Amino acid sequence: MNLCSSITFRIFKNQHQMTELCPLCKEKGDPFFRNKQHKFYECELCKGIFRNPKQLLGREDEKERYLHHVSDINDTGYYNFVLPIIKEVLAHFGSGQCGLDYGCGHTPILSRLLSRENYNMEIYDAIFFNETAPLYKKYNFIVCCEVMEHFYQPHEEFKRLYELLLPGGKLICKTHIYEKGMDFDAWYYKNDPSHVFIYQKETLEWIKDQFKWSGLEINNRLISFSK
Numbered sequence: 001m002n003l004c005s006s007i008t009f010r011i012f013k014n015q016h017q018m019t020e021l022c023p024l025c026k027e028k029g030d031p032f033f034r035n036k037q038h039k040f041y042e043c044e045l046c047k048g049i050f051r052n053p054k055q056l057l058g059r060e061d062e063k064e065r066y067l068h069h070v071s072d073i074n075d076t077g078y079y080n081f082v083l084p085i086i087k088e089v090l091a092h093f094g095s096g097q098c099g100l101d102y103g104c105g106h107t108p109i110l111s112r113l114l115s116r117e118n119y120n121m122e123i124y125d126a127i128f129f130n131e132t133a134p135l136y137k138k139y140n141f142i143v144c145c146e147v148m149e150h151f152y153q154p155h156e157e158f159k160r161l162y163e164l165l166l167p168g169g170k171l172i173c174k175t176h177i178y179e180k181g182m183d184f185d186a187w188y189y190k191n192d193p194s195h196v197f198i199y200q201k202e203t204l205e206w207i208k209d210q211f212k213w214s215g216l217e218i219n220n221r222l223i224s225f226s227k
């Protein structure tokens with residue numbers, strides 16, 4: 001190998017190592033942030049910010065992490081935390097309609113609170129409630145509270161969520177969106193090792209277009225897709 005082709009080879013190799021495929025749109029992601037504990041890429045197309053695949057937790061470590069998440073039905077802080085979702089459901093759906101709490105965690109409080117409002121709730125969680133029968137029904141709405149940032153396979157998850165909804169249904173999510181100009185280094189949200197996919201507004205718009213949602217509303221951390 002002459003000197004010139006050797007240099008070309010090294011440059012190509014480095015470029016190849018520096019990028020990762022986006023788990024949402026499958027386009028190229030470029031290095032976005034790196035410190036001792038965390039490495040993230042930003043997708044060139046959908047602008048999703050995703051964790052280095054080599055840093056993804058195994059299922060047992062992930063479970064251990066979720067067991068530390070606080071969830072007490074009488075906890076006012078938690079109630080206030082889920083209140084925007086409950087208000088969104090109450091604003092659009094009448095009592096008796098069917099909802100799914102997707103990624104409900106080990107203690108499905110949100111679905112209990114919505115059941116108290118007379119909705120017919122089902123639950124699903126890939127780790128704690130992975131009975132698949134609820135995935136063969138159709139729903140008026142799906143609530144997904146602080147779940148989408150944990151998606152290892154966001155494309156497959158959003159496809160499934162779209163298909164689980166009846167026409168006119170809504171997918172109501174809560175996550176913390178990254179906005180350009182925010183100090184990612186100082187941002188607490190990236191520090192949770194189970195937060196693997198972070199969304200920007202462009203990412204949510206890409207999802208809306210890709211899966212043919214009819215509407216998308218973003219209100220701080222509350223995100224609502226309409227079928």
Ligand SMILES: [Zn+2]
Pocket residue numbers: 022023024025026027043044045046047048
């Ligand atoms: Zn992407």
